[in-house]
Amino acid sequence: MLEGLKIEVYKANQELAKNGLVTLRWGNISARDERTGYIVIKPRRIAFTQIKPDDLIVCDMEGKILEGSHTPSSDLFTHLEIYKAFPQVGSVAHTHSKWATVFAQAGESIPNLGTTHADYFKYDIPVTRTMRPEEIAKDYEKNTGRIIADAFTLKDPMTTPAILVKNHGPFVWGRDIADAVDNAVALEYVAEMAFYTLRLNTDADMNKYLIEKHVQRKQGGKNEQ
Amino acid sequence: MLEGLKIEVYKANQELAKNGLVTLRWGNISARDERTGYIVIKPRRIAFTQIKPDDLIVCDMEGKILEGSHTPSSDLFTHLEIYKAFPQVGSVAHTHSKWATVFAQAGESIPNLGTTHADYFKYDIPVTRTMRPEEIAKDYEKNTGRIIADAFTLKDPMTTPAILVKNHGPFVWGRDIADAVDNAVALEYVAEMAFYTLRLNTDADMNKYLIEKHVQRKQGGKNEQ
Amino acid sequence: MLEGLKIEVYKANQELAKNGLVTLRWGNISARDERTGYIVIKPRRIAFTQIKPDDLIVCDMEGKILEGSHTPSSDLFTHLEIYKAFPQVGSVAHTHSKWATVFAQAGESIPNLGTTHADYFKYDIPVTRTMRPEEIAKDYEKNTGRIIADAFTLKDPMTTPAILVKNHGPFVWGRDIADAVDNAVALEYVAEMAFYTLRLNTDADMNKYLIEKHVQRKQGGKNEQ
Amino acid sequence: MLEGLKIEVYKANQELAKNGLVTLRWGNISARDERTGYIVIKPRRIAFTQIKPDDLIVCDMEGKILEGSHTPSSDLFTHLEIYKAFPQVGSVAHTHSKWATVFAQAGESIPNLGTTHADYFKYDIPVTRTMRPEEIAKDYEKNTGRIIADAFTLKDPMTTPAILVKNHGPFVWGRDIADAVDNAVALEYVAEMAFYTLRLNTDADMNKYLIEKHVQRKQGGKNEQ
Numbered sequence: 001m002l003e004g005l006k007i008e009v010y011k012a013n014q015e016l017a018k019n020g021l022v023t024l025r026w027g028n029i030s031a032r033d034e035r036t037g038y039i040v041i042k043p044r045r046i047a048f049t050q051i052k053p054d055d056l057i058v059c060d061m062e063g064k065i066l067e068g069s070h071t072p073s074s075d076l077f078t079h080l081e082i083y084k085a086f087p088q089v090g091s092v093a094h095t096h097s098k099w100a101t102v103f104a105q106a107g108e109s110i111p112n113l114g115t116t117h118a119d120y121f122k123y124d125i126p127v128t129r130t131m132r133p134e135e136i137a138k139d140y141e142k143n144t145g146r147i148i149a150d151a152f153t154l155k156d157p158m159t160t161p162a163i164l165v166k167n168h169g170p171f172v173w174g175r176d177i178a179d180a181v182d183n184a185v186a187l188e189y190v191a192e193m194a195f196y197t198l199r200l201n202t203d204a205d206m207n208k209y210l211i212e213k214h215v216q217r218k219q220g221g222k223n224e225q
Numbered sequence: 226m227l228e229g230l231k232i233e234v235y236k237a238n239q240e241l242a243k244n245g246l247v248t249l250r251w252g253n254i255s256a257r258d259e260r261t262g263y264i265v266i267k268p269r270r271i272a273f274t275q276i277k278p279d280d281l282i283v284c285d286m287e288g289k290i291l292e293g294s295h296t297p298s299s300d301l302f303t304h305l306e307i308y309k310a311f312p313q314v315g316s317v318a319h320t321h322s323k324w325a326t327v328f329a330q331a332g333e334s335i336p337n338l339g340t341t342h343a344d345y346f347k348y349d350i351p352v353t354r355t356m357r358p359e360e361i362a363k364d365y366e367k368n369t370g371r372i373i374a375d376a377f378t379l380k381d382p383m384t385t386p387a388i389l390v391k392n393h394g395p396f397v398w399g400r401d402i403a404d405a406v407d408n409a410v411a412l413e414y415v416a417e418m419a420f421y422t423l424r425l426n427t428d429a430d431m432n433k434y435l436i437e438k439h440v441q442r443k444q445g446g447k448n449e450q
Numbered sequence: 451m452l453e454g455l456k457i458e459v460y461k462a463n464q465e466l467a468k469n470g471l472v473t474l475r476w477g478n479i480s481a482r483d484e485r486t487g488y489i490v491i492k493p494r495r496i497a498f499t500q501i502k503p504d505d506l507i508v509c510d511m512e513g514k515i516l517e518g519s520h521t522p523s524s525d526l527f528t529h530l531e532i533y534k535a536f537p538q539v540g541s542v543a544h545t546h547s548k549w550a551t552v553f554a555q556a557g558e559s560i561p562n563l564g565t566t567h568a569d570y571f572k573y574d575i576p577v578t579r580t581m582r583p584e585e586i587a588k589d590y591e592k593n594t595g596r597i598i599a600d601a602f603t604l605k606d607p608m609t610t611p612a613i614l615v616k617n618h619g620p621f622v623w624g625r626d627i628a629d630a631v632d633n634a635v636a637l638e639y640v641a642e643m644a645f646y647t648l649r650l651n652t653d654a655d656m657n658k659y660l661i662e663k664h665v666q667r668k669q670g671g672k673n674e675q
Numbered sequence: 676m677l678e679g680l681k682i683e684v685y686k687a688n689q690e691l692a693k694n695g696l697v698t699l700r701w702g703n704i705s706a707r708d709e710r711t712g713y714i715v716i717k718p719r720r721i722a723f724t725q726i727k728p729d730d731l732i733v734c735d736m737e738g739k740i741l742e743g744s745h746t747p748s749s750d751l752f753t754h755l756e757i758y759k760a761f762p763q764v765g766s767v768a769h770t771h772s773k774w775a776t777v778f779a780q781a782g783e784s785i786p787n788l789g790t791t792h793a794d795y796f797k798y799d800i801p802v803t804r805t806m807r808p809e810e811i812a813k814d815y816e817k818n819t820g821r822i823i824a825d826a827f828t829l830k831d832p833m834t835t836p837a838i839l840v841k842n843h844g845p846f847v848w849g850r851d852i853a854d855a856v857d858n859a860v861a862l863e864y865v866a867e868m869a870f871y872t873l874r875l876n877t878d879a880d881m882n883k884y885l886i887e888k889h890v891q892r893k894q895g896g897k898n899e900q
Binding site: 248249251299321323324326327328329330331332333355356358361362365391392393394420424 | 790794860867871
């Protein structure tokens, strides 16, 4: 079932590892099949570099497993909430990539300070609110997805396709798998540059006309130069 | 003798090198055979990448060499003290990995600031007290192991399987070799993230309910996602 | 047309990637053919590692495409302004390399603090002024090239062959392609070292007699040791 | 002439590159033949990764070339002064490795803050005084060697086999080539750790009894574990 999508998700796992975004088994990527609405996701307990297409799991939007002999990633229900809240999303990636996680641990959003950021994310990358004890005790992964969705009630999630879950790490999405992987790579890069830019100049800020220009150029191309 | 365990220790040496935790000849890993209680450890004076399974040394818990033509790692007696103090430990790794060593040199513990830390270590990673001149002059390596054990008299060493030896570097352990290697990789990663998290927000702290949740998830799986 | 130059530009793209100066599709390099004055430039929307010599575009100094089936890099008109303003330039490279971009985002020039800098750049690396809304709205890429040229009205652009475009990233040039690539590699290296040097000693400065000596040694050799 | 030594110097060049200590063509390594007292050194203008054993140059202690068709490294006369001043030295390496150069640019010595430092260098790594205009104008490379030698008039250069030339970079030496390469690798590593240790704890310092212990262990072994 969905063999083509499985191969794409499989390759995206390799891509995340190759770009230095995953260490040990921290992270997972999923994709939504446009026709059926089913989700293909990475299994738990298998190292990123050892996953094969057949190890991938197919489930429906309620998390019911339709195919696959492994347990799905423990973050599955966070992915599902993101797909439910943002219908345009075709793929979700979660990593513990270093710099994005540093901002998540600090509870600080990643400010837009340059055209690299603006080419991928119109606004600052937001950070979720502190989770409440009862949200952690029960349906933890589902509630993580809900507070992600809540953070985007006032703006289009596709203009800034990433968020930092406080004390945890980034969740990133895209129209499709390639888009989600690109956004995850770009997020880590702009997080590191934002950290050092503010160390060099605490008053650094971004030219708002440049943001508009680069967001508009993005619509025409695909963040390419 | 213990040929299977030797191959595992041999591979773990490669694994530490591959994960960027060892430079030149700094570091060593050992494992305890459950049945005999014997220890397999890396020899001294052989580069990490050049060790072969047959170069490994087998000794008893008093450090008496039972097999092997090389001198054992000079830190052997530190390893032995850790095995004696913590019966659940099946493997010990010592590295001079950069960020963990930075905290050791600063005499600062590594604070738990996120789920990456909580997935592997329940508490902050402690740092040992300053060694006294007489502890350094005689039985230096053995005394290093003793002050490591002392630091865990009040808590379970398996919930936080790592420590920083002040002005020296980290010692890490695990139920088995794979576990010790994973913990060494995770330690280095959370050390670096903790450093930068505190630079970004000096008041950063961790949600204690998240710690409980992730420690509990860990029991079910194996720090996997 | 210009097959030899295409192969050189193709190889330079690989070289920039190999030296860690490009991530995803951020960056582009071009060269000017001495005889015809034509420009060979990287196409848009093709990953750095996937470009083949035949994908490269040949255009004239007004940007008219003479050969090539792809769209040229969106920064083409910035390159053209640099070639127009600086007749000695044979190649232009644009990257979002991390440390040079950090200085660009901070709006800070990169100070000359050592012989590594002086071997390649006589002066501090300048940063362009803030672009005005009307310069961004219309002919954005051309105007970017113009404010680069403006920044060098008082000095020889070949003694300090690089500039930081504020909130964007570095543009680097050279007598030929190999020179431009070397300068891009050196720029990133000295940017990182300058950042940390000033963290270690806020009063750090450079011996002006050493600058003269190394600039003069450079004329004889080719920044080599 | 000295074919065996040429192959060793050739391999050491690869080793420096493999350990990330050289970028572009910045750096050079030489060795002294014990019997003849002749020096084998890297040629100028050839990339580190492209040098072949036959490209190496043999010269005497006055810099007279005895064999080789290339120009020797421009730093040759600095190497010669080090050999003249320190008779125990069998090999000299010069790099622009990042962290050692950062300390050199800041004009700050690298403090001994841990056993990794003590295993290779007993004291802090010193930094040379500012060079005077006349020392730069004439015999610049020779004078660089002289101020290096001056910095060790009060102590044994073999206990701390490295120095930082202010605003330039590190020079490192050893009993033989392998020793010089090891010391260059260790220097870069302890420089980086010292930088971050002081950021984490400005009062960090080293237990002097640990220094004695590790310096003494070093005599027995070869900085091995």
